[in-house]
Amino acid sequence: MAMRLWASKSASYFKISVFNRGFATVLKDLKYADSHEWVKVEGSSATVGITDHAQDHLGDVVYVELPELGTAVTQGSSFGAVESVKATSDINSPVSGKVVEVNKELDESPGLVNGSPYEKGWIMKVELSNNDELKSLMDSDSYSKFCDEEDAKH
Amino acid sequence: MRIPRKLEVWRMGTMNYLNALKLQEKLASDRKACKISDTLLSLQHPPTYTLGKRRTDHNLLVSEDELKTMGAELHYTQRGGDITYHGPSQAILYPIISLRDIGLGARNYVEKLELTMINLASTYGVQARPGRKCETGVWVGERKIGAIGVRISSGISSHGLAFNINPDLNYFKHIVPCGLADKEVTSLTREANAELPTEEVIEEQLIASFAQLLNYDNIEWKDNASAS
Numbered sequence: 001m002a003m004r005l006w007a008s009k010s011a012s013y014f015k016i017s018v019f020n021r022g023f024a025t026v027l028k029d030l031k032y033a034d035s036h037e038w039v040k041v042e043g044s045s046a047t048v049g050i051t052d053h054a055q056d057h058l059g060d061v062v063y064v065e066l067p068e069l070g071t072a073v074t075q076g077s078s079f080g081a082v083e084s085v086k087a088t089s090d091i092n093s094p095v096s097g098k099v100v101e102v103n104k105e106l107d108e109s110p111g112l113v114n115g116s117p118y119e120k121g122w123i124m125k126v127e128l129s130n131n132d133e134l135k136s137l138m139d140s141d142s143y144s145k146f147c148d149e150e151d152a153k154h
Numbered sequence: 155m156r157i158p159r160k161l162e163v164w165r166m167g168t169m170n171y172l173n174a175l176k177l178q179e180k181l182a183s184d185r186k187a188c189k190i191s192d193t194l195l196s197l198q199h200p201p202t203y204t205l206g207k208r209r210t211d212h213n214l215l216v217s218e219d220e221l222k223t224m225g226a227e228l229h230y231t232q233r234g235g236d237i238t239y240h241g242p243s244q245a246i247l248y249p250i251i252s253l254r255d256i257g258l259g260a261r262n263y264v265e266k267l268e269l270t271m272i273n274l275a276s277t278y279g280v281q282a283r284p285g286r287k288c289e290t291g292v293w294v295g296e297r298k299i300g301a302i303g304v305r306i307s308s309g310i311s312s313h314g315l316a317f318n319i320n321p322d323l324n325y326f327k328h329i330v331p332c333g334l335a336d337k338e339v340t341s342l343t344r345e346a347n348a349e350l351p352t353e354e355v356i357e358e359q360l361i362a363s364f365a366q367l368l369n370y371d372n373i374e375w376k377d378n379a380s381a382s
Contacts, residue, residue: 035308035309056259059259085234085260085261086302087263088232088233088234092308
């Protein structure tokens with residue numbers, strides 16, 4: 001319930017359309033990887049985080065392992081990890097490039113990933129090395145469908 | 155048509171921690187490449203203390219030298235969770251399974267690991283419960299009987315659960331177990347009023363409990379298997 005209220009408030013703030021699928025929010029204008037990370041591209045720069053579906057399936061995040069600045073990341077490869085409920089889960093980069101900024105707020109407040117996965121819970125910013133790679137990512141509609149199919153498996 | 159789910163169980167006996175870790179890494183890599191099906195390692199460790207990714211070594215109350223004198227090892231790992239002790243008479247399950255294939259997230263998987271132990275305990279009349287917030291694990295009252303620490307990489311799990319059948323609980327005095335200062339540790343032997351069968355039988359029941367909760371259709375047993 002709170003997610004829906006938040007979602008519509010952010011939607012009007014950002015003037016973007018929000019598509020609610022059941023309880024997890026998916027934002028249009030972002031691209032998605034099948035390992036549940038999102039990327040917001042602005043020119044040759046990208047912001048990366050994990051989706052609402054991901055944070056819901058993880059549980060309360062207690063720790064985020066951030067990459068070092070300047071690290072090279074590769075699409076589909078692990079760049080860090082999050083810990084929740086005694087489980088560390090690797091997070092994979094949806095894009096290739098160089099890490100230029102990380103969200104230091106997550107050191108003190110890892111819960112931002114749960115409460116604000118698309119906004120305050122962003123994880124890293126990357127200088128893209130290959131914009132073509134974005135074509136292999138899903139748009140919001142495909143990602144929503146993907147989540148539904150995954151959830152139907154159990 | 156639903157494809158039958160198979161779980162391959164390797165019963166390893168007592169295994170050194172690092173050797174078990176290397177085996178898990180190999181199996182996880184093979185599982186990711188779809189060379190093997192879901193696999194479960196069932197084993198015990200010699201006295202070993204381990205830390206999780208956050209390296210909370212402030213919860214180790216003795217020096218590493220003192221640990222060596224006791225005959226215990228210390229290892230840093232990539233799993234979630236805080237500091238814990240593993241040793242003889244503690245049943246360990248390390249499922250190396252594809253959570254991604256069944257669409258299971260960390261939270262649901264950990265809940266199933268908790269239930270695996272809770273269901274087993276109830277077989278012996280012990281009423282266990284899952285941990286409250288920030289206390290993941292399995293409890294009997296305010297005493298901890300089972301611990302969990304998991305790693306998920308590319309959707310494949312490693313590490314897993316540790317269930318106290320009858321370990322020497324004194325070893326827990328040298329740590330703040332799981333970072334929880336005012337909590338006791340307990341075991342099935344302490345809590346059960348019924349007479350217990352052999353550890354081997356209890357371990358088999360624990361595996362069966364896990365297999366049932368994760369909806370496996372059949373189990374293939376491999377004893378003292380080695381990585382090929």
